[in-house]
Amino acid sequence: MAKVLMKGNEAIGEAAIRAGCLNYFAYPITPQSEVAEYLSKRLPEVGGTFLQGESEVAVGYMIFGASGAGERVMTTSSSPGISLMSEALSYIAAAHCPAVFVNIVRGGPGLGGILPSQGDYFQATKGGGHGDYHLLVLAPDGVQEAVEMTMQAFTLAEKYRNPVMVMGDGMIGQMMEPVEFPDDLKTEPTNKDAWATNGMSTRKSKTPNLVKSLFLDSAELNRNNLDLKAKYEQMKKEDVQYELYNADGDYQILIASYGTMSRVCRTAIDMLKAEGIEAAMFRPKTLFPFPEKQVYDAAVKDSCKCVISIEMSMGQMVEDVQRCVMGKKPVEFYGECGGEIPSPEKIIEIVKELIG
């Protein structure tokens, strides 16, 4: 298929349809409202369901309801909206329901701003809502990857019966890039008769299905948490995604970065190479499950003097990098916030300082 030039937000909306998701509920918030605008036109054309809810809180439960009934469903929002949806995310995870949430992150905390940020890393990977649960979190570095990850998200959500988050940022949502929609990323929906509230008349078994998260018996609740934990362990084994860039040679420093930030780091690495300085990049594409072993292996390479995590935040992913490198190499951090993005020149300056 030929490439088309599309804005990130619109491409994410189209990707959902191409993945076979015809149900979308959302509440407007900058910088991702174009997804809702696009799908309000496109979904009726393909016989799908579009609904603008009264709040992100309500939208979270529209998603939960639709998912519990066994249908593919997606919402998109941005940071403050994801905070409100986090209540539902906890319930959806607890009830083992698949759903896709896209967060086009803006600067925070509070109302913050509307420019790109990576300040929601903790919220996305460490919870956000209450209780012991994780989302599977995909972090695209541009519009093409946002399309591919949105399509993959439905497959992964159904594989694990767990909510999947595609975490981009305002840059990815707002910029235009040429994209194509790979047909092979579309999968058939899984059979949900064993658990979904899709109506007894449609199923062979005439036992009612129940989608729930309440376990008043401590042993039963413990068991549900163990079931969740087993899924997260399986994700770590089977669905870690990452990229190493310029990592074949003897690099002196390993830059950890993801999403939009990795695009800038890539440029800085190319510019450093032209000066004869070798720097490699470790880019997690899944923020949860985090590529734990991969960042460790890349960091402990003999030539590597130190690791630096460069983020559009005040230091969030760096905690995972430190955890995984286990003190074998120094782990530094540099970040800017609020829509400020570290420049290639700034990165080059910091790298030169660190490697002396």
Added chain:
Amino acid sequence: MGKTFSKPEALTDNHTHYCPGCTHGIVHRLVAEAIDELGIRENTVGIAPVGCAVLAYNYIDCDFQEAAHGRAPAMATGIKRVRPDLMVFTYQGDGDLASIGMGEIIHAANRGEKITVIFINNAIYGMTGGQMAPTTMPGQRATTAPAGRDAAQTGMPIRMANLMSEIVTPGYVTRQAVLKPQMVNKCKKAIKKAFEYQVANTCFSFVEVISTCPTNWGMTPIDSLKWAEETLLPYYELGDYKTPEEA
């Protein structure tokens, strides 16, 4: 001699966890009878609330989803929008629907979602232990209003059916009670009618049911029925507040 009275198919054999004298059991039965009579059990999804009726799925024998506190109408919206062929109802109490879930219920009604809402108004929080609800009467004691509700501080009780009747979008809004056999019979008719509107894809339907909570009111079941009739019914007047035909 033929059998003249039996348990609805849509009710399970489980004993309920409800307190003696609680009217949840009556309303569960009315919902189950309506489901049976319309033959919709295998196409029905219930939404359990947070509150005493959170375990409603143990008693009403159809597919169920459990919502967070107050979010049942949003969850029902999600199901109904993606599966319009399913019959979707919520069963919510007054803390759930009239306090934390006020936004969700108003907007579901205003969108004209083709769902059925059974709203149990017993003027108190039950499961959490007798705290003040938005529907608690002035002077009525609650564990968070030990001297009785002070309307000067907390306002007057919210009359949901009255409020819902102001929504311009067509709908069926009625307030019923289960304090006497005649009232139970009328309530049954209203609940069935509410489901019929959904089956015919006509409109949103809302049945408020004035109920009792002897445990948290600190009364015997008999005194509770009497108190509800004397105190609640003059303020919460029974009857149809809105029908789609008049729109």
